[in-house]
Amino acid sequence: MADDLYVDIVTPDDRVFQGQATGVRAPGVEGSFEVLYNHAPMIAAFGVGTLSVKTKDAHRFADIHDDRVVFATSGGFIEVIDNKVTVLAETVEPASEIDVERAQAAEERAARRLKEGGLEGAEREEAEAALERARNRVRISMGEIGR
Amino acid sequence: MANLRDIRNRINSVENTKQVTRAMKMVAAAKLRKAQERIFNTRPYAFKIREIVDHLQEELDPTAHEFFQSREEINGVLLVVITADRGLAGAFNSNVIKKAEEAIETEYRDVQKAGNLYLLCVGRKGHEHFSKRDYQLVGDYRGVFDSLSFRTASSVVDDAIEGYHREIWDEVDVVYNEFKNTIAQNRIVEPLLPIPEETFKTPIMEEELTGQPLSANGQEIDYIFEPGARTILDEIVPRYLNYQLWRALLESNAAEQGARMVAMDNATSNAEDLLEDLRITYNRERQNAITMEILDITSGAEALGDG
Numbered sequence: 086m087a088d089d090l091y092v093d094i095v096t097p098d099d100r101v102f103q104g105q106a107t108g109v110r111a112p113g114v115e116g117s118f119e120v121l122y123n124h125a126p127m128i129a130a131f132g133v134g135t136l137s138v139k140t141k142d143a144h145r146f147a148d149i150h151d152d153r154v155v156f157a158t159s160g161g162f163i164e165v166i167d168n169k170v171t172v173l174a175e176t177v178e179p180a181s182e183i184d185v186e187r188a189q190a191a192e193e194r195a196a197r198r199l200k201e202g203g204l205e206g207a208e209r210e211e212a213e214a215a216l217e218r219a220r221n222r223v224r225i226s227m228g229e230i231g232r
Numbered sequence: 233m234a235n236l237r238d239i240r241n242r243i244n245s246v247e248n249t250k251q252v253t254r255a256m257k258m259v260a261a262a263k264l265r266k267a268q269e270r271i272f273n274t275r276p277y278a279f280k281i282r283e284i285v286d287h288l289q290e291e292l293d294p295t296a297h298e299f300f301q302s303r304e305e306i307n308g309v310l311l312v313v314i315t316a317d318r319g320l321a322g323a324f325n326s327n328v329i330k331k332a333e334e335a336i337e338t339e340y341r342d343v344q345k346a347g348n349l350y351l352l353c354v355g356r357k358g359h360e361h362f363s364k365r366d367y368q369l370v371g372d373y374r375g376v377f378d379s380l381s382f383r384t385a386s387s388v389v390d391d392a393i394e395g396y397h398r399e400i401w402d403e404v405d406v407v408y409n410e411f412k413n414t415i416a417q418n419r420i421v422e423p424l425l426p427i428p429e430e431t432f433k434t435p436i437m438e439e440e441l442t443g444q445p446l447s448a449n450g451q452e453i454d455y456i457f458e459p460g461a462r463t464i465l466d467e468i469v470p471r472y473l474n475y476q477l478w479r480a481l482l483e484s485n486a487a488e489q490g491a492r493m494v495a496m497d498n499a500t501s502n503a504e505d506l507l508e509d510l511r512i513t514y515n516r517e518r519q520n521a522i523t524m525e526i527l528d529i530t531s532g533a534e535a536l537g538d539g
Contacts, residue, residue, distance in 0.1 A: 093276075093280065095276040095277045096277060097475065098270075098273045098274060098277075099273050100277075114458070114459055115458055125454075125456055126453045126454060126455045126456065127456040127457075127458065128287075128288065128455050128456075128457055128458075128464055129456075129458035129464075130458065130459065130464055130467060162284065162464070162467075164283075164284050164287070166287065166453055171280050171284065173277065173280055173281055173284065
């Protein structure tokens, strides 16, 4: 369609999505935003959170609500030029493919590590980031946000 | 003429060799499948991050990032040469080594004469080749292909950046085999540092980019940066470098398995040809021996009868 964005979502080990869409929502580091048709050129960093694409092209994803595919992401970059949106993400996982039990286990593990204490500097940061990622995955898989 | 036993021994030994080459071909085919999958999955990301860095470079002043500016004088150069750890892959290793030597010969002759050419060899074969000759090697990346990990790529990039900061070298190029298909490789000399102003595209990249909608080429883009250009550059540039090198490693890895598979396939069919020749010779010799024996007997009998 004429009023569509061309969206490409890639991660280091997979191309997650490529096709037409009417909107892309990303958890920008300075607040969540949505890219629509004729958005100004932009390069933005985004963090841990929900990435979602409004599209009719998403046949390969199991759960589409209101034409919107929801992914859990752990951060990356988004570029917009000329209605072409490129998302470079660290990890992107469709909500339907998240293993809830594994995510919960990871959350508990990370929480325990932080509680035990004794972590310093980079180690502590890493554990906190792991906790945030796990929480994000649990939240998204349970469908509490983004829908 | 060789006697029968000699020929039989040859047949046995060629048979053994054939079995070995065929097994190696099978192993390479299995490894190729995995390596191919890895590179195919990594390419989109590597190409996209390159696209974004290109756009940033077009848009921003060369002074925006230290790696955007090329230095006025090129006194030292580092070549990252990616070969395999093992041989028996046809001309795979020698081709890329030749390519590196060619690049040194044509472009960095003066640098080499001044003693400021450095080589960083990933893979045992290149390391051995260049350490026997009079080259200055940096780092030791032998045997990394057995369990190839992203850490190898970032550690190579760290080495390259460190020397660049200390101004030991002012330019870093990567020489590697790009995986075109199972039977063919593209030999690539690719600039890594500083990030080239003119986008460097390998044949595979050209292929990948055709058919995708073009983004504003050449025209001024006025980006919104969120959070800021500086922060984004600091994040994206190191990542870009790591992924370019990681891609080169994966390309080389896949190309190596392909080259080995083809080489071993050729070796196996050569062994088959040889075996066929040997069998014909063997049978001919055997027939000869029988004929001789019969001749002996009949002529002996005839001599007896005459007497």
